[in-house]
Amino acid sequence: MKEIKSDKIGKLPGRKLEAGDTFFFRCHPDIACFNLCCRNLNLFLYPYDVIRLKNHLGISSDQFLEEYTDAVLREGSWFPEVLLRMAENKEKTCPFLTDTGCSVYPDRPDSCRSFPVEHGLFFNEKGQSETLSFYRPPDFCLGQHEDQELTPESWRADQEAQRYHQMTVRWAEIRSLFQKNPWGTEGPQGPKAKMAFMAVYNIDSFRDFVFNSSFLKRYKIKKDLQKKFRRKDEQLLQLSFEWIAFYLWGIRPRLFRMS
Ligand code: SF4
Ligand code: SF4
Incomplete structure (x- = not known):
């Protein structure tokens, strides 16, 4: 979750979701695009994601970081972030993708839970943080043509992402300090x-x-x-x-x- 400056809000891709706004989306194993979204990703892991994944896999944090991630320093930040390393195959699939879907599903990362909604952190004039949400399904994602109507809140509840979201926001608030x-x-x-x-x-x-x-x-x-x-x-x-x-x-x- 990146910090969003006020002058960038109107220029970001996707539809900004205001309180009460709805979007259509449903994902299921019978959909023609099943699993297409789990490949060739820049999937940043937040600290809480790492805990959930290494515990799911039953390995230490050291082992998880070594086997599954790369640390990168993004422009505009002085704190390295953790990127999930894609498999070394032609399609660069997520290392947790199987023919039947996500093998770490109960502990999948926050970004996978939010998809096709992306969140950013905005600091208002009082310095309080607000989460901004953008609906951004890629063209190949057929879930956007399904008839399930959702709000960012109902989607978060459906994906059991509330705890993830709280921990991600807390980390994003601290990470925003690393612009210096x-x-x-x-x-x-x-x-x-x-x-x-x-x-x-x-x-x-x-x-x-x-x-x-x-x-x-x-x-x-x-x-x-x-x-x-x-x-x-x-x-x-x-x-x-x-x-x-x-x-x-x-x-x-x-x-x-x-x-
Ligand atoms: S592309 Fe969209 S609808 Fe298809 S599997 Fe991924 S999230 Fe689901
Ligand atoms: S963790 Fe699971 S849901 Fe996320 S990209 Fe990998 S296979 Fe897909």
């Missing part, structure tokens, strides 16, 4: 950047860092929260977001305080 260089002369390959990338995308290593380094001597975290962070990747990711915001930008945290 927080690394100084170290640059985005330096030790500070590596720590931040680890905290956001490699939740297993971040857990190790929190519980097996001097982290808990430097920062105070309530015992009941510590228990949650030990057990649940999703809860720990929220600590990671707050820690990044504090570590790099000095933004006051809620989940911990300085010792």
Whole structure:
């Protein structure tokens, strides 16, 4: 989910969906274009996507990042992002695509759930974030000619994407800070950047860092929260977001305080 500046809103492709606007869409295994959309993609994974996928596959964050992704630095951002690596076949299919469909369906990424709607983050005059939605089915997607009428909200509920959306928005708010260089002369390959990338995308290593380094001597975290962070990747990711915001930008945290 990228940040959208006010001067770009009217110029973006697709139909902007206002509150209450509807669109037509339905996807099902009998449709002639079944699976056509799962190939040759620039599929960016958000931190919550990585957690869901590596847990679905039963592998570590390290292994997942190594086997399935590439880190890229996009223009206009000082924070590397994670791109799902397509298979090395003629059609460059998604590594999770099978003849019968998506093999990670219950834990498929946020962008797959939202499709054919894409979201962007807009900051209003008060600095509050708003999600903007655009209906953008590609021409080959026949689902747009089906008769199911939806709103962005009903589509999100249908795809069980609410939690994904909350986590993606939270991350997009922090990522928007990286339009400025927080690394100084170290640059985005330096030790500070590596720590931040680890905290956001490699939740297993971040857990190790929190519980097996001097982290808990430097920062105070309530015992009941510590228990949650030990057990649940999703809860720990929220600590990671707050820690990044504090570590790099000095933004006051809620989940911990300085010792
Ligand atoms: S192209 Fe559209 S309708 Fe076809 S499988 Fe993909 S999402 Fe469904
Ligand atoms: S994760 Fe699943 S839904 Fe998403 S592109 Fe891959 S196969 Fe398709």
